[in-house]
Amino acid sequence: xxxxxxxxxxxxxxxxxxxxxxxxxxxxxxxxxxxxxxxxxxxxxxxxxxxxxxxxxxxxxxxxxxxxxxxxxxxxxxxxxxxxxxxxxxxxxxxxxxxxxxxxxxxxxxxxxxxxxxxxxxxxxxxxxxxxxxxxxxxxxxxxxxxxxxxxxxxxxxxxxxxxxxxxxxxxxxxxxxxxxxxxxxxxxxxxxxxxxxxxxxxxxxxxxxxxxxxxxxxxxxxxxxxxxxxxxxxxxxxxxxxxxxxxxxxxxxxxxxxxxxxxxxxxxxxxxxxxxxxxxxxxxxxxxxxxxxxxxxxxxxxxxxxxxxxx
Amino acid sequence: xxxxxxxxxxxxxxxxxxxxxxxxxxxxxxxxxxxxxxxxxxxxxxxxxxxxxxxxxxxxxxxxxxxxxxxxxxxxxxxxxxxxxxxxxxxxxxxxxxxxxxxxxxxxxxxxxxxxxxxxxxxxxxxxxxxxxxxxxxxxxxxxxxxxxxxxxxxxxxxxxxxxxxxxxxxxxxxxxxxxxxxxxxxxxxxxxxxxxxxxxxxxxxxxxxxxxxxxxxxxxxxxxxxxxxxxxxxxxxxxxxxxxxxxxxxxxxxxxxxxxxxxxxxxx
Numbered sequence: 001x002x003x004x005x006x007x008x009x010x011x012x013x014x015x016x017x018x019x020x021x022x023x024x025x026x027x028x029x030x031x032x033x034x035x036x037x038x039x040x041x042x043x044x045x046x047x048x049x050x051x052x053x054x055x056x057x058x059x060x061x062x063x064x065x066x067x068x069x070x071x072x073x074x075x076x077x078x079x080x081x082x083x084x085x086x087x088x089x090x091x092x093x094x095x096x097x098x099x100x101x102x103x104x105x106x107x108x109x110x111x112x113x114x115x116x117x118x119x120x121x122x123x124x125x126x127x128x129x130x131x132x133x134x135x136x137x138x139x140x141x142x143x144x145x146x147x148x149x150x151x152x153x154x155x156x157x158x159x160x161x162x163x164x165x166x167x168x169x170x171x172x173x174x175x176x177x178x179x180x181x182x183x184x185x186x187x188x189x190x191x192x193x194x195x196x197x198x199x200x201x202x203x204x205x206x207x208x209x210x211x212x213x214x215x216x217x218x219x220x221x222x223x224x225x226x227x228x229x230x231x232x233x234x235x236x237x238x239x240x241x242x243x244x245x246x247x248x249x250x251x252x253x254x255x256x257x258x259x260x261x262x263x264x265x266x267x268x269x270x271x272x273x274x275x276x277x278x279x280x281x282x283x284x285x286x287x288x289x290x291x292x293x294x295x296x297x298x299x300x301x302x303x304x305x306x307x308x309x310x311x312x
Numbered sequence: 313x314x315x316x317x318x319x320x321x322x323x324x325x326x327x328x329x330x331x332x333x334x335x336x337x338x339x340x341x342x343x344x345x346x347x348x349x350x351x352x353x354x355x356x357x358x359x360x361x362x363x364x365x366x367x368x369x370x371x372x373x374x375x376x377x378x379x380x381x382x383x384x385x386x387x388x389x390x391x392x393x394x395x396x397x398x399x400x401x402x403x404x405x406x407x408x409x410x411x412x413x414x415x416x417x418x419x420x421x422x423x424x425x426x427x428x429x430x431x432x433x434x435x436x437x438x439x440x441x442x443x444x445x446x447x448x449x450x451x452x453x454x455x456x457x458x459x460x461x462x463x464x465x466x467x468x469x470x471x472x473x474x475x476x477x478x479x480x481x482x483x484x485x486x487x488x489x490x491x492x493x494x495x496x497x498x499x500x501x502x503x504x505x506x507x508x509x510x511x512x513x514x515x516x517x518x519x520x521x522x523x524x525x526x527x528x529x530x531x532x533x534x535x536x537x538x539x540x541x542x543x544x545x546x547x548x549x550x551x552x553x554x555x556x557x558x559x560x561x562x563x564x565x566x567x568x569x570x571x572x573x574x575x576x577x578x579x580x581x
Contacts, residue, residue, distance in 0.1 A: 022545060023544050028543035028544055028566070029542060029544065031313045031314070032542070044546070053546065053561060056537065056549055058547040058549070061361060064360060065359075066362060070545070073546050073549070073561060216359070218359075245359070265362070267540070268539045270316065272316050
């Protein structure tokens with residue numbers, strides 16, 4: 001059975017990627033998991049400089065999901081390269097480094113620095129974090145902004161460039177198209193949905209940041225629909241995520257059109273989920289006589305359903 | 313290395329209408345646990361509740377020399393603690409651990425003074441055993457709202473732990489907060505003392521303040537809203553002091569839950 005997939009020039013041994021912001025820098029899990037068995041690790045979002053993030057409380061559980069407003073606490077790109085990458089290389093991890101900028105220039109500078117670092121396999125461009133005011137999502141919410149960031153980053157790197165898209169837009173597929181037009185090697189989606197929870201006893205928001213990003217099984221059907229829409233609009237690979245907690249969930253995204261998938265919130269619940277997802281996917285492939293996982297990508301059969309909407 | 317064990321409930325003892333001690337068949341985790349470490353517990357198999365919740369390991373449960381599992385001291389306040397309260401023998405509860413930085417037990421001539429508030433008693437059974445092994449003279453300052461919520465007094469007394477009790481309603485021990493008798497004792501002692509504290513954050517802040525006043529070292533176990541327990545999510549952060557009067561957020565699951573009290577920046581500074 002062949003679980004490998006291709007994201008631009010990057011070949012992953014399997015389609016399972018640890019989602020950015022949900023796996024620290026990867027090394028946190030090295031005691032529990034053989035990091036070389038993951039398809040890849042998307043690092044926690046990095047700016048040029050270290051950041052403190054928001055005051056706690058930073059998360060709150062909601063029905064079948066959670067809100068977070070971490071605020072991109074992080075060590076900055078230089079410490080990542082000096083302190084985390086050597087161990088990630090030693091452990092044989094495939095590293096997709098997630099970069100965040102307050103300005104266009106910061107994205108370009110990050111891409112330049114990381115392109116020279118040994119052990120970086122791809123760049124995920126965070127233009128979708130809902131929890132910080134400056135930069136990031138302001139690019140990702142418009143076709144122009146997305147196009148500008150992706151084309152600027154593409155000019156300075158040989159690495160595959162994967163903009164991570166926000167679902168907090170009217171038409172995510174048009175944003176994906178702008179990314180493709182700018183030369184993106186793939187798109188990843190969805191980041192979290194902007195959301196809010198209030199303690200009615202105190203009438204206070206449950207998060208210090210007032211609003212936060214919703215993730216977990218609660219968002220899965222919306223994310224599947226968005227992956228499906230993007231797959232129908234762009235030719236570059238789509239990396240799907242949003243509430244994947246089982247092999248069936250991962251397969252749903254793949255069949256909807258995801259070449260690879262990312263797992264975030266479910267890793268919090270079960271850090272040993274990876275081998276279970278792999279076993280479940282392999283079992284499915286055996287039962288259905290699928291030799292290459294790549295053959296499943298976008299294989300959703302809509303022929304017996306609402307043709308009008310599908311072909312619109 | 314942390315393990316995830318689908319642990320059978322061996323026993324569930326209700327101590328009061330809100331408190332229970334639940335014993336889980338997770339001997340691999342129990343054998344590796346050091347005092348003050350925690351486990352992440354999942355009491356459902358669906359997505360409600362979705363996330364695990366952190367619990368200090370209360371007792372290492374033995375049958376003769378064999379370790380059978382571990383127990384958790386729980387107070388019913390939310391959905392997971394309600395499920396733990398209602399659990400019956402034979403139920404299966406997922407238990408991930410051991411996790412976090414443990415207490416550092418002292419040896420003589422230093423004395424160990426443990427300060428517990430309410431369900432903050434939880435890490436002190438395992439710590440007591442470690443302290444007794446070292447022969448350290450051990451005192452437990454234990455405070456609760458009311459006398460009916462002071463538990464396991466015989467357990468500690470029978471092991472030679474000196475008990476100093478306090479309740480907010482005065483129904484047992486001294487009336488008032490647990491930090492009052494602590495401060496009184498610190499004023500009177502001439503011994504070298506290490507303080508260990510676990511309880512509500514306001515109590516930890518007060519203990520830290522009193523310890524600082526008497527220049528006594530203190531280790532405190534904090535509880536923050538925690539997503540994963542493994543360092544992945546960055547939600548359980550707590551501010552620690554940095555040079556130049558600044559503070560820096562560290563993850564309490566990795567850098568804690570046990571901290572040197574004087575390293576922490578408290579809410580009311």
